[in-house]
Amino acid sequence: MSEPLMPQHDPPIALTMGDPAGIGPEITLKCWLQRNQATCPPFLFLGSAELLETCARSLEVEVPIHRLQEPVQARDVFPDALPVLDLPLPAPCRPGVPDSRNAPMVIRSIDLAYDLVRTGQASALVTNPIHKNSLYSSGFSQPGHTEYLAQLCGLDFRPVMMLASERLRVVPVTVHVPLREIPSRLTREGIVHAAEIxxxxxxxxxxxxxPRLAMAGLNPHAGEAGSMGREEIDLLLPAVRDLQAKGMPIDEPRAADSLFHETARGRYDAVLCMYHDQALIPIKTLDFDKAVNVTLGLPVVRTSPDHGTAFNIAGQNQANPSSLRAALDLAARMARARTADIHSS
Incomplete structure (x- = not known):
């Protein structure tokens, strides 16, 4: 797999369509309407132009849609119109009602966006939310975006999910795992892998x-020296020793109930959490509308708004674009940092 090309000028961000029946079209339009804000970099929508036009009419907003012939045109178009690489939908779209007949174009949008970033025609990949059950009939066999992108990239290891905002960065070592299964799913190797990535x-x-890393204990009071569970002693501490031996500044596991207040957050740049809610509850409490899902370990930059398709409010002009705008802004900053790192090497 060839490395991404590094163009001299920042290309636009590739924004996928997501599920057309969800809130993706609405928040895409609202982000373009906020294009003059510093936190909204130029982006290129890969999906149905007709879908956006229909959504704009229903929202009663003026958003000119410009169908592009080539991605390179996007930056010039963006100030005056929303640039789109048109992917017409096979079936009519009704807000809030997913239709598996449109799944091939949803998948095609992801594939094309990835290819644009890989070849340097886009600087980063931002994904609108998908509905996985609608995609399975079209050959989408992965649990979600993260695993699918890892497959596209040809990775032989598991990428890592981070939730990031201006106030906190968290990394769940296990993600969508039932609570009762977490102790058996945690491994020393898995913890070290997540920390290294x-x-x-x-x-x-x-x-x-x-970077400074912190680690949340699995058990109350980080196990209280084994009296409330031995996972800290048997798994987490050995992983910390492995990481310290590699020169990474990380302390021994701390009680999760005291890791997320303001003073504690000033002591680290990211915290490794042992399970989904341990990571997501604090960041969503602190910054619900602006948290961003980031996939770490990919050869391309990928972010996503930290919410789902929200079928229950699709088409009702209730969707908040803040998380998507934050995802676009963070993707642009990450892409610039990665380019600067390559040029300085």
């Missing part, structure tokens, strides 16, 4: 030369 990403993509 996170450390390198903080250096390369977040421009933090010497």
């Amino acid at each position: 996170t450390y390198l990403a903080l250096q390369r993509d977040f421009d933090i030369p010497a």
